[in-house]
Structure formats: C-alpha cells, structure tokens
Amino acid sequence: MLMVEKAVWAIVCGTIRDEIEFRLMMDQLLQWRDNQIIQGIVLSTWTDELKPFKSLEELLRENQVSIVYSQPIDQRVQNIQTNSINYWRQATQLQAALNVTPTDTIILKTRTDRALPSTKQLVNYWQRHHSLPDVRESCQQYGYTDLPVEFKHQIIVLKGRTGRIMQFTDYAFLGEHADIRKLINFDVSELYFTRDLVANTQFFIYPFLRDYPIIKAYFQLINFRPLLEDLKQYTISGGKDFPVFFQRVYAVYFAILATHFQIIGMNERSERFNDCIEFSDFFHSSHDGRLKHDALGVVIESSAVIEYFLRQPVNRLDLVSQHVRQFLQPLMVTSLERANKTEMEELVRYSHNPDFSKNKWLRSYQTVLISSEQKQQKSMQPVFPGISKAKQSALWSRCLQTDNVSRLLLDFWLEANVEPKDTAAYLLSSAKAGNQYSILTLTRLLRRGNLPTPTVLEIERINDFNAKMHRLHHTINVKVSCYILSRYFYRQSNGFKISRELSQQVDAVLDRYLPQKKQEFYICSESLNLLENYFDEEIQRLQGLNRYVRRRRVIELALETTQLNRYWQQLQPLLRENERVNLKVYNYAIQHDLLGK
Structure with a gap:
C-alpha cells in the first residue's frame, strides 16, 4: 500500500471559458497548497489562452502557479473525422503538464471548469485515507493471480458505471505519476473499435484494451446506449438471465474495478449491506442508491459495492450471479478473450428477444519542476462589475x-x-x-x-x-x-x-x-x-x-x-x-x- 509520503501535484487542464469558476478552482488549490495538502500546481492550457486575461496570468505567476502552454491541435487534425479529438485536447494538455511535473509524485488531475465539487470530494477522501493500494497485492488478495496488471497502484475515481463500462468522470481523478501517464493515448477510436468513444471512457480504457480482448470486444459488439433503459426495465420486471458473454464481460470488469481503481461517491454512507447484491441489481437503481440508474447507465457509488458482490457467499446468490462469480474463481486467462462462437450465437438469439430489449443493440460484426514551500500572495477574487x-x-x-x-x-x-x-x-x-x-x-x-x-x-x-x-x-x-x-x-x-x-x-x-x-x-x-x-x-x-x-x-x-x-x-x-x-x-x-x- 502506498502511503502519503510523496508530494501531491495538481494539474489543471482546460481553457478559461468561465473566469469566475476558474478563479474559484485556483483559489481552492492555493489554499490546499498553503495547508500542505498539495505541494505544487500546474496549469496546462493553449498558447495565447491567457492573453485576454493579462492580470490573471500575472496573478497566477505571483502565486507560483506553473503554467504550461501547448499549441492547439485543431489545425493539425482538422481533416480527421473522429470523436476522439475531444479526448485528444485534454490528453495533449495533461501530457504537457506531466512532462514537467516531478515523476516521483502523486497527480491530482482536474479541470478549469465544472470540476470543483468533484475535486473537493476527491481531496477530502485522500485526506482521510492517504493510500493508493498496490494493484498486484489487490489481485493476490482476491485470488486473481492471472489478471493482467496495468497500474502499479490504484487510481482514485468518481462515478464508475455499468452499461458504459470503463467510464468514470474525467473532471478529477488521482494517482501516481507513472500510472496517470499510462492513460495518455492518441488513437483514433473509430479505427481501433470501428466506433467512437466519449472522452471520459477514452481517458481510462486504453491501458486495458490490449491485455483484455473481452473489453475491446464489448465495445465492438454491443451498442449499449439502448440497453441502458431496456435492461433497467428488464431487470425491474424480474429478468435475471443474461448472455454468457455479458456475464463474462462483467466478471472481468468487476475484477478490474476491484483491483485497479478506488471508486468514491459524492455522498458518504455506511458500507454495510443488508441484502445480497445480485448481478441483475447492477442494471437498475437498488440497495438504497448505492447503485443508481440515470441517463448514462447505473452509477456504482463506491468500491464497497464491488467488494461486497465479489466477497459475499456464493450459495446465497441466484444462478446467473453464481455464474458471474465462477468466471473469477479461479480467474482463467481464457476469461479475458473475445466472444467465442457459442457466445456469439447466443448473443444473436438474445438480440431477437423482445423481453430483453426491443432495440437493435448487437452491432454488425465479422466472424521538470521541484517541490518547495509556496504561499498564496494574493486573493483570486475577480472583479464583479457594476457593484461596490x-x-x-x-x-x-x-x-x-x-x-x-x-x-x-x-x-x-x-x-x-x-x-x-x-x-x-x-x-x-x-x-x-x-x-x-x-x-x-x-x-x-x-x-x-x-x-x-x-x-x-x-x-x-x-x-x-x-x-x-x-x-x-x-x-x-x-x-x-x-x-x-x-x-x-x-x-x-x-x-x-x-x-x-x-x-x-x-x-x-x-x-x-x-x-x-x-x-x-x-x-x-x-x-x-x-x-x-x-x-x-x-x-x-x-x-x-x-x-x-x-x-x-x-x-x-x-x-x-x-x-x-x-x-x-x-x-x-x-x-x-x-x-x-x-x-x-x-x-x-x-x-x-x-x-x-
């Protein structure tokens, strides 16, 4: 387990679209730095982004905020028709900041806009726990000794989901410098997957794609968007049967969540559970909001939900939930492979089952800075025009x-x-x-x-x-x-x-x-x-x-x-x-x- 012996550096990526919101973020980071909760701050943005905000730029420099500029990428990639460009913009700025941040640090990655509540929640959790568990040790504790290890230590994230697997909020997350660096990629998702990826999936999925063929297969085969609502209705109505491929995907996904990530929620609550968590529960709101359905899928409130599902007595679970657990006891390398012929045939049958979903969800397929003590010099307060x-x-x-x-x-x-x-x-x-x-x-x-x-x-x-x-x-x-x-x-x-x-x-x-x-x-x-x-x-x-x-x-x-x-x-x-x-x-x-x- 990694204790808080390393310096924590905040990397703020983005553009200054909302100056007040940006100032609030920087003010909070400066307070945390004053209190030694973090030790350094890097703003990573585009060249000329701060030109309209000269006084703001001077204020940041006076407060010893390091600023890293990158050339905008739109001209370079303007003829590429890909949704990945939304992620590439963020990855470019994150990479530029990582390039100048000390490597033996913990990185708090956040954004210039809309990220302050998530960042506060993340820092509050970090202050209480001060640890990033070793991924290999976590695999051994669960008995997943054949699970490919992608990070050295776990990354702390918010809002894990089912339906949209491998999607977390990209507003803020925290991990070791070396592990955060592994998230950077500039692949064209439409070429690699034959489909697009949203930025907050592309941020986290790439370290797992080559060692986990089943994760890639899920995105290539399954159009999960109509299933988000359909599986909610299916499971609320008592549906518990799922294709074996789905069972295997989620068994592997739950193993990844349990060993590679710490999921934290925006609301604190007891980690005790009164009832068994069945596999079907992961597709609708259940367990007093610890699993919460919304328009983007089902939010997993915390890692405690995954841990409880994976450790509860198997003999208390329904048959499909038992099957999901059996893929992990022991976890076999074959469980990580793409869909086999039998599973594909079953997927086709399920795609014609209106009770499971009336929509078309099965896709077409083919057989360097130095940490030092720094103090805030001036307030980040902006000018609010028209008032005293x-x-x-x-x-x-x-x-x-x-x-x-x-x-x-x-x-x-x-x-x-x-x-x-x-x-x-x-x-x-x-x-x-x-x-x-x-x-x-x-x-x-x-x-x-x-x-x-x-x-x-x-x-x-x-x-x-x-x-x-x-x-x-x-x-x-x-x-x-x-x-x-x-x-x-x-x-x-x-x-x-x-x-x-x-x-x-x-x-x-x-x-x-x-x-x-x-x-x-x-x-x-x-x-x-x-x-x-x-x-x-x-x-x-x-x-x-x-x-x-x-x-x-x-x-x-x-x-x-x-x-x-x-x-x-x-x-x-x-x-x-x-x-x-x-x-x-x-x-x-x-x-x-x-x-x-």
Whole structure:
C-alpha cells in the first residue's frame, strides 16, 4: 500500500471559458497548497489562452502557479473525422503538464471548469485515507493471480458505471505519476473499435484494451446506449438471465474495478449491506442508491459495492450471479478473450428477444519542476462589475462557500438589478450549465448589440449548443424556443449566415408551436408588419378555439421576435404569481428596453 509520503501535484487542464469558476478552482488549490495538502500546481492550457486575461496570468505567476502552454491541435487534425479529438485536447494538455511535473509524485488531475465539487470530494477522501493500494497485492488478495496488471497502484475515481463500462468522470481523478501517464493515448477510436468513444471512457480504457480482448470486444459488439433503459426495465420486471458473454464481460470488469481503481461517491454512507447484491441489481437503481440508474447507465457509488458482490457467499446468490462469480474463481486467462462462437450465437438469439430489449443493440460484426514551500500572495477574487467593492467581497465569500456558483450568481443577478452592460459576468456561468433564463437574457443582450466580441461568440456558442441538444432530445419548450428565435432574428437582422443547424432549430420550434404556418413564418420574418399580422392571426385563431395555453405560448414568441410592447400588454395579465423567476426576467427585459419597445 502506498502511503502519503510523496508530494501531491495538481494539474489543471482546460481553457478559461468561465473566469469566475476558474478563479474559484485556483483559489481552492492555493489554499490546499498553503495547508500542505498539495505541494505544487500546474496549469496546462493553449498558447495565447491567457492573453485576454493579462492580470490573471500575472496573478497566477505571483502565486507560483506553473503554467504550461501547448499549441492547439485543431489545425493539425482538422481533416480527421473522429470523436476522439475531444479526448485528444485534454490528453495533449495533461501530457504537457506531466512532462514537467516531478515523476516521483502523486497527480491530482482536474479541470478549469465544472470540476470543483468533484475535486473537493476527491481531496477530502485522500485526506482521510492517504493510500493508493498496490494493484498486484489487490489481485493476490482476491485470488486473481492471472489478471493482467496495468497500474502499479490504484487510481482514485468518481462515478464508475455499468452499461458504459470503463467510464468514470474525467473532471478529477488521482494517482501516481507513472500510472496517470499510462492513460495518455492518441488513437483514433473509430479505427481501433470501428466506433467512437466519449472522452471520459477514452481517458481510462486504453491501458486495458490490449491485455483484455473481452473489453475491446464489448465495445465492438454491443451498442449499449439502448440497453441502458431496456435492461433497467428488464431487470425491474424480474429478468435475471443474461448472455454468457455479458456475464463474462462483467466478471472481468468487476475484477478490474476491484483491483485497479478506488471508486468514491459524492455522498458518504455506511458500507454495510443488508441484502445480497445480485448481478441483475447492477442494471437498475437498488440497495438504497448505492447503485443508481440515470441517463448514462447505473452509477456504482463506491468500491464497497464491488467488494461486497465479489466477497459475499456464493450459495446465497441466484444462478446467473453464481455464474458471474465462477468466471473469477479461479480467474482463467481464457476469461479475458473475445466472444467465442457459442457466445456469439447466443448473443444473436438474445438480440431477437423482445423481453430483453426491443432495440437493435448487437452491432454488425465479422466472424521538470521541484517541490518547495509556496504561499498564496494574493486573493483570486475577480472583479464583479457594476457593484461596490464591499458587495464584490461579500459575493466572493459566498462563492467560496457554495458548490453551485452558477446558481448563486444567477440568484444574485435576479435581486441586484445589474445593468445590461455588466450582466454577462453574472449569467454566463449558469448559461453554460443550460439555464434557460440565463441563455434567453444573454441572447436578448446579443440582439440589442454593443457586447464585446468574445462575449458575443460565447453567447452564440452556448445558445447553439443548448438549442441543438434540446432539438436532438425533443425537449424544446417556449423558453428554448424564444432564445432560438431571438438568435435567428439577431443573425438575420445583421446579415449573418443562417447555419443549417440554426434552420433546423427554428423548424423544430415551428413544428412545436406553429405547425400549420411554418412556411409562412419565413416569408413574414423579413417584415415587421407582416410578422405582426402573422402572429395576430394565430393568436386570434387560438382564442376562438379556447386554446389558452397555446395562445399564451404564441404571444411569448410574438413578444420575443417583434419586441413590441403591445404583446407585452397581452402577456402580462397571463403571468402567474408563482412564476417568480420568469416574472423577474421579463420585468428586467422590459425595464432595460430589451423587450416591449
């Protein structure tokens, strides 16, 4: 077992998209360094990334944060059609930092954005346990002496999963320098797997692929996405039978999790279990949330779940659970191999079993820095525009105490009546998190104009990304519709190109709220008078049909697109008192001439 005798270095990778969130991360790391919880900090980012943040760069250097720059890779790989590029960007920055970090260290890898809660949880766990178990010793303790050993010591991770095997959160993880280095790869997953991999799988899977053919076979053979929900329903309904290939894959996967990783959860709880954990339990929420189903699969809360499954008495388990355990007692090298002919034939039979899944899930297949004592010199507090220095300090103190900074800044903005020119600083964070009111308000500011170019580009990116996700997932509502149409009219009025994606988003809005007048909309959008007549006719038609909810939605769309006060007069009586945030956002837009002109 590796005790905390080695220095811990934090490596922060990413871009500065949210300056406040970045400052919070750096402030926390500097505090940990002051308290000797970590001994060094390296920021790894792209060349010129800090040019717009000169004072921030100086502040980092004054606080002895080492900065490593890498050339962006997009130009080099721009013609390669692969989803791996999302991982390559992170791997490039991680590799650059590892290249200058002392090799006899423990690495806390984190990110510039969205990673602070995960990083805090990881560090809290590390402070309590201060150990990274030896992988070879762990294999011997379980009796898995033939299991290939990929790391010297275990890596601490969050959110292990079933369904999406070998996927953990890539926001933060911790391990020895030599073991973290093994995660780096620049393979094209579509060539190696004949399918894509998301970044938080590609981060962890590659050390195992060549020594564990069964892991590679799983990704090549199984389209797990439809199975995430289907196996939940199958097991909740009492289904317990699984193809032998699935049993063998998960036996090997559980052995990897037990020996190579420490999985920790965001919530602490007792490691005692009252009931047996059956194999089928790993595909739906069970055991008081220690196994929790969500849209990405089933989260394994901690390594205790895996350890209990692998050590509980076999004779208490159902037949399939016993079979899974038998693949490991003893673990044979043959258990690591790809699917055999018999298993493939069984997979084909299961693929035609509607009780197991009605979807097509079986894919087509063919038979150098030095540690030293360093102290924080200055606070990482940013400038919050439009408010007094005292309020800025108070707001920063609140930011340091919360795990949901974006929500805090949005709530502050709702009460503070910040001027439009200062609003982006408070709303960009929650907009990035997908908050519809923040995206809508920022898009109204975009349409009004006079925003700095970087802010304009970021608002457009956020708007387009979130609108696309809602379009693809069929979750467009009236607020999403408003910010889609607002961006459409912003680009149209400025003579900017309307992308195919934006046209599809507008089509989706019209299909939702104005399906009979879709083509007419595009004709009328060129003229304010025609647009008024267009909406007036539809509002009157819906009034005659007593379709009051749809009528209100169309009024909201009319107000957003025309920005005319008469539609605000129609909408205002329809707003309810319990729509607190909606009312405040509308009143802000009216007060500052973003709507209701």
